[in-house]
Amino acid sequence: MPTPRDRQARIATFVVYAVQGLSFATLLTQVANLQNKHHLDEGTLTLLLLIVPVFAGVGSVAAGTFAARHGSMLLLRVAQPIVAVAVVLAGLAPSVPLLVPALLLFGLAVGAVDAGINMQGVAVERRYGRAVLNGFHCLWSVFSLAGALWAAAASSLPLSVIMAVPMVLAGAGSLYAGPKLCTVDEEKTETAVAATGHFPWxxxxxxxxxxxxxxxxxxxxxxxxxxxxxxxxxxxxxxxxxxxxxxxxxxxxxxxxxxxxxxxxxxxxxxxxxxxxxxxxxxxxxxxxxxxxxxxxxxxxxxxxxxxxxxxxxxxxxxxxxxxxxxxxxxxxxxxxxxxxxxxxxxxxxxxxxxxxxxxxxxxxxxxxxxxxxxxxxxxxxxxxxx
The missing domain is CATH 1.20.1250.20 (MFS general substrate transporter like domains)
Structure with missing residues (x-):
């Protein structure tokens, strides 16, 4: 049976999935507004948007190396607030040269967080001894939808406000959940390769x-x-x-x-x-x-x-x-x-x-x-x- 500590970690993992869904939706629902604000043509917009998945891939790979040594709890406590900050910076950016580093930062951090929340989800699933991962992804979808609904309801507000308000909640959720996630010792159940992080493809x-x-x-x-x-x-x-x-x-x-x-x-x-x-x-x-x-x-x-x-x-x-x-x-x-x-x-x-x-x-x-x-x-x- 799950212990109270296991249930605490599961609740915290629900929160970090919710925060990630909200953060991702908050940026993606404002792509058209960012295009209009910076007077971007379709080609330039496409190039800018490619920054996110390309650097998210880099962030994901780096997350694997980091978490193998330090665990995904520390990874999320660092990277998830950075995602929220990057979303706010993207909304505030007055020009394309300042929007680009905000998107780059978002991409790196969101890739690390995507990897980290799933590491936590798998750790909780392992400790429960039964399938629970779909529930976490379900909450991601719920809060992604909530982010889209907020964007629709707040469409008359300034862009910076639309993007900042959800990130206040995201930051608070991340700070709440961070200390309650599975620790590095709770994630690792064997020590055979934990120190090296070497893993066959x-x-x-x-x-x-x-x-x-x-x-x-x-x-x-x-x-x-x-x-x-x-x-x-x-x-x-x-x-x-x-x-x-x-x-x-x-x-x-x-x-x-x-x-x-x-x-x-x-x-x-x-x-x-x-x-x-x-x-x-x-x-x-x-x-x-x-x-x-x-x-x-x-x-x-x-x-x-x-x-x-x-x-x-x-x-x-x-x-x-x-x-x-x-x-x-x-x-x-x-x-x-x-x-x-x-x-x-x-x-x-x-x-x-x-x-x-x-x-x-x-x-x-x-x-x-x-x-x-x-x-x-x-x-x-x-x-x-x-x-």
């Missing part, structure tokens, strides 16, 4: 590929669902956002019950089913004859893809029973690789052909996730802590 390749393919699909939906609805299906302004809304709604709904499903059927089965549903969803997008069916299809992609990330991190944790965090950081890196490749791949195919054909790329890659599913249930080399 081979066991986690299926997880890395699945994570990359997931985020290629996510990038396709996030960046191009509105374009697809408007240009291909001629949807009006009120209908255009519904495709992405369906994707996010089903993602949240599935994560609400994801932990129970994993405990019942096992992670490999859940990922296999998720890959199949995502494939069906993208097939529906490619073939959709009308707007309602397209919206349903985008919702199916959310159902299928939503299970992959939590199970990727969970499986990486099982492959790294020493709790170094190196495997988790490497898997997290493919979050950003997938998002960058997805935007370029789908956008490039759309330019060469059309948007309907472009969605065939994530369709094929979602199908590959089905074949990668066995890698999500590796043999556990150590028993969970009897906490």
């Amino acid at each position: 081979k066991p986690i390749i299926p997880l890395c590929l699945a994570m990359g393919f997931l985020y290629i699909g996510d990038a396709a939906v996030s960046n191009f669902s509105t374009v697809y609805m408007e240009k291909i299906l001629l949807a009006n302004a009120g209908v255009v956002p519904l495709a992405y809304a369906a994707y996010q709604a089903t993602t949240l709904a599935v994560r609400l019950g994801g932990d129970l499903a994993v405990r019942t059927y096992g992670p490999a089965s859940i990922v296999r089913i998720g890959g199949a549903i995502a494939t069906l969803g993208f097939l529906g997008v490619v073939l959709a004859p009308n707007q309602p069916l397209a919206i349903v299809a985008f919702g199916l992609t959310g159902v299928g893809l939503s299970v992959v990330a939590p199970q990727s991190f969970s499986a990486a944790g099982r492959l790294d029973p020493a709790g170094t965090g190196v495997a988790i950081a490497r898997v997290n890196l493919f979050n950003y690789v997938g998002f960058i490749v997805g935007a370029a791949l789908v956008g490039g195919i759309a330019d060469a052909t059309d948007m309907r054909v472009a969605f065939a790329a994530p369709l094929l890659l979602a199908g590959v996730i089905i074949a990668l599913a066995p890698g999500f249930q590796p043999k556990q080399t150590a028993e969970p802590s009897a906490a």
